Amino acid sequence: MSDHSSDKAFAGSIPALYQTHLVPMIFQPYADDLAARLAARLKPGAQILEIAAGTGVVTRAMASALPSTISIVATDLNQDMLNQASTHGTSRPVVWRQADAMALPFDAGTFDAVVCQFGVMFFPDKAAAYAEVRRVLKPGGVFMFNVWDRTEDNDFADIATKTVEKVFPENPPGFLKRTPYAYFDPAKIKLDLSNGGFTAVPEIITLTARGRAESAQSAAVGYCQATPMRKEIEDRKTPSLEEVTGIMAEAVVQRFGHGSVDSKIQAVVVIVEV
Numbered sequence: 001m002s003d004h005s006s007d008k009a010f011a012g013s014i015p016a017l018y019q020t021h022l023v024p025m026i027f028q029p030y031a032d033d034l035a036a037r038l039a040a041r042l043k044p045g046a047q048i049l050e051i052a053a054g055t056g057v058v059t060r061a062m063a064s065a066l067p068s069t070i071s072i073v074a075t076d077l078n079q080d081m082l083n084q085a086s087t088h089g090t091s092r093p094v095v096w097r098q099a100d101a102m103a104l105p106f107d108a109g110t111f112d113a114v115v116c117q118f119g120v121m122f123f124p125d126k127a128a129a130y131a132e133v134r135r136v137l138k139p140g141g142v143f144m145f146n147v148w149d150r151t152e153d154n155d156f157a158d159i160a161t162k163t164v165e166k167v168f169p170e171n172p173p174g175f176l177k178r179t180p181y182a183y184f185d186p187a188k189i190k191l192d193l194s195n196g197g198f199t200a201v202p203e204i205i206t207l208t209a210r211g212r213a214e215s216a217q218s219a220a221v222g223y224c225q226a227t228p229m230r231k232e233i234e235d236r237k238t239p240s241l242e243e244v245t246g247i248m249a250e251a252v253v254q255r256f257g258h259g260s261v262d263s264k265i266q267a268v269v270v271i272v273e274v
Contacts, residue, residue, distance in 0.1 A: 004175075004178065004179070007122065007175060007178070007179045007228050008077060008078070008122050008228070009078075009228050009231065010054070010078045010080065010081050010228065011078060011080045012080070013225075014080075014225075014226055014227070014228075014230065015055055015078075015080050015081050015083070015084035016084060017221060017222070017225050017226035018054070018055055018081075018084075018222075018226040018227070019055040019084055019088060020226075021213070021218050021219070021221045021222035021225075021226050022222040022223075022226050022227070023055060023057045024212070024213075025156070025211050025212060025213045025218070025219060025222055026154075026156065026211045026222075026265050027054075027057045027117065027118065028057060028061075029209040029210070029211075029265070030117060030118070030146050030207070030209065030267055030269075031057040031058040031060075031061040031117060032061050032065075033146075033207065033209075033269065034058055034061070034062075034115055034117060034144060034146065034269075035058065035061035035062045035064070035065040035066065036065060037144060037269075037271070038062060038065070038066065038113060038115065038144065039065045039066055041142065042066065042070055042112060042113060043112075044067055044069040044070065045069050045070070046070045046071075046112040046113060047070070047071050047073070047110065047111045047112050047113075048062065048066075048070060048071065048072045048073070048111060048112065048113045048114075048115060049073050049075070049104075049106065049110070049111040049113070049114045049115070049136060050062070050072065050073065050074040050075060050114075050115050050116065050117075051075055051076075051099070051101040051104070051114060051115075051116045051119060051133070052075075052076055052077070052101060052116050052117070052118075052119020052120070052122065053074040053075060053076045053081070053082070053085060053096075053117075053119075054076060054081050054085065054117070054118075054119070055081055055084045055085045055088065056074060056082075056084075056085030056086070056088060056090065057117070058115060058117045059072060059074040059085060059090055059094055060088070060089075060090050060091070062115070063090040063091045063092050063094055064090075064091045068092055071094075071095075072094040072095070073094070073095045073097060073111075074094055074095065074096055074097070075096075075097045075098065075099035075101075075104075076098065076099070077098070077099070077100050077101070078098075079098045082096050082097075082098060101116075101119070101123060101129050101132065101133075102123065102124070102125065102128060102129055102132065103132065104132045104133075104135070104136050106136045107136070108135050108136060109136070109137070109138045109139070110136050110138070111136050111137055111138065111141060112137075112138055112140075112141050112142070113137075113141060113142050113143070113144065114133045114136065114137055114141070114142075114143045114144070115143075115144050115145065116143075116144075116145040116146075117145070117146055118146060118147065118148060118180065118267075119145070120145050120147060120183065121147055121148070121179055121180050121181075121182060121183040122179060122180075126183075126192040126196070127192045127193075127195035127196045128196070129196070130143075130192060130193055130195070130196025130197070130198065131196040131197050133196070134196060134197045134198055134274060137274045138274070139274055140273065140274060141273070141274045142271060142272070142273050142274070143198070143270075143271075143272050143273075143274075144269075144270070144271050145269075145270050146207075146267045146268060146269045146270065147183050147184055147189075147267060147268050147270070148180055148181045148183075148184065148266075148267050148268075149181075149184045149206065149266040149267055149268055150181060150184055151176060151177055151181045153208075153264065153266040154181065154211075154264065154265050154266055155211070155255070155263035155264050155265070156211055156213075156219050156222070156223060156252070156263055156265070157176055157180075157181055157223065159219075159248060159251050159252055159255060160176060160220075160223035160224065160229070160248055161176050161177060162251070163244065163247055163248040163251050164229070164232075164233070164244065166247075167239060167244055167247060168236055171236070173229050173232030173233055173236075174232070175227065175228050175229040175232055176223070176227075176229060179228075180227075184268050186204045186268070189202070189204065189268075189270055190202060190204075193270075193272055198272050198274070200272055200273045200274070201272075202270050202271060202272035203270070203271040203272070204268060204269070204270050205268070205269040205270075205271075206266065206267075206268055206269075207266070207267050207268070207269050208264065208265070208266045209265050209266070209267075210262055210263070210264065210265065211262070211263045211264070211265040212260065212261070212262050212263075213260065213261050214260050215249075215259065215260065215261070216249040216250070216252035216253045216256065216258070216261055217245075217249045219248075219249070219252050219261060220245045220246070220248035220249035220252060221245055223248065224241065224244055224245040224248055225241060225245060
């Protein structure tokens with residue numbers, strides 16, 4: 001039985017494609033939301049740790065929205081993603097550092113806030129990861145993260161899922177429903193936070209936004225080629241990755257028409273204090 005270790009493999013050409021096609025389409029609205037929430041509650045001189053920073057969409061949003069007196073350390077498990085993030089740059093200096101959220105290389109009580117955008121779904125033991133977050137937070141600190149709601153509430157993800165189920169009916173790639181769109185149940189999130197040592201009741205907000213892509217092809221490239229689902233498609237060999245991408249692009253056209261596309265996206269925002 002597979003351990004699905006490739007679900008965390010954001011390497012090779014994936015980081016650049018992720019930044020080009022996925023970040024502006026589905027991640028930017030929620031990055032801006034997290035940055036605004038942090039700006040409303042942090043005081044000058046605060047220290048922020050970002051985990052699972054990816055290509056830095058939240059990092060850039062925080063660097064722009066927060067005063068320069070608030071320091072930012074942005075980490076990710078995948079050095080290739082951090083390389084893409086640092087190449088893209090930020091409006092002011094931040095610290096980029098490779099780190100595993102399961103074993104954070106920081107002293108206890110270092111940070112006023114820990115933030116994570118669409119990353120906790122990838123943690124193999126969420127309660128253990130949350131315990132690490134709690135360990136590095138100062139008393140009175142805040143942990144703020146978001147996760148995707150179910151695929152049925154995210155149009156592009158839903159189309160991608162139905163595309164691969166149609167193309168590979170006997171053995172469809174399961175990455176999307178298995179990992180990024182699998183962790184949205186408030187009761188489960190609350191339980192994991194409690195098991196990780198958080199005693200405060202978390203604030204949980206369902207947030208609907210709009211996902212926009214310049215074309216159906218861009219949306220299809222984002223999901224088929226800029227996520228670990230790419231390897232699942234390639235491993236099946238026939239149809240090819242390009243052919244599956246084209247099939248999804250046509251499905252997007254049938255749903256939204258030609259030209260730029262605008263669809264529903266939905267996430268869950270979680271805020272919990274120490």
